[in-house]
Amino acid sequence: MASCSPSAAVELGAVGGVGSKVDAQLQDAVRLKTEGNACYREKRIRAAIGRYHRALLVLRGLDSDVTAAVQGFGPQMPTTTPKQEELLRSTQVDCYNNLAACLLQRECVxxxxxxxxxxxxxxxxxxxxxxxYRAGVAALELGDAQTARHYLSQASRGQPNDPNVRRYLQRAEERLSSDYQREKALYKGMFAKQKDEAGEGGVDSGVTQK
Structure with a gap:
């Protein structure tokens, strides 16, 4: 079992050369992610967040999306093999997913x-x-029930029996229904007011006095 402390990484490639340098960075990122997972299990959320951020920082120098944007402005960036790229992206995805999970555990989210x-x-x-699921929860808490329903509906199709998904999807539906009723009442009131004003300010139909 991994612990929330530095640990040895698994060897990914041969020693020496650019390839081994890339492998070393990937090893470092995987190690940091693993330590972050251990910290999360130990309820050390702040420490876990720190590990995930450090892992992403290590990977940033290898990310082709980032290096392509700065090509020609500094030293030649190392290229990655398809296998290395797959590990890089998988580690990034796991770190971002786990960071979102950590943030939801904080007192002030x-x-x-x-x-x-x-x-x-x-x-x-x-x-x-x-x-x-997390994108839906965040959207709902940020006041965007429409977007929340979009993401939570997709999550529900994948996990139809998950109680958390169902609960937040129901909340999104209720919020949308409430918003619709409030908007409907607002427009009804506006039309009623316009009708009253038109009746009071209409053309005088009385007899013209001479």
Whole structure:
């Protein structure tokens, strides 16, 4: 079992050369993610968040989406093999997913950040149930019931019996229904007011005095 402390990483490639440097960075990121998972299980949420952020920082220098944007402005960035790219992306996705889970455990939840991290996961791993659920919860708490229903409905299709998904989906539906009724009453009141004003301010139908 991993502990919330530095640990040896599994060897990924041969010693020496650019390939081994990339492997070493990937090993470091995987180690940090594993330590973060251990911290999370130990309820050390702040420490877990720190590990995940450090892992993502290590991976940032290998991410082709990032390196392509800065190509030509500094040293040549190392290229990754398809296998390395797969591990890189998988580790990133896990870290963002786990960061969102950590933030939801905090006393004061930053729902905007939860949504941001969950959407990053969905960008790379469309259909991820946990990310769909967390994106839906965050959207609902941020006041966007329509978007919340969109994500929670997708999560519900993947996990139809999950009580948390069902509960938040029901809350989103209730919020939308409440918003609809409130909007309906508002428009009804506006039309009634316009009708009353038109009746009071109409053309005088009385006899013209000469």
């Amino acid at each position: 930053d729902y905007a950040r939860v949504q941001e991290y969950s959407l990053r996961v969905l960008q790379w791993r469309a259909g991820d149930i946990k990310a769909l």
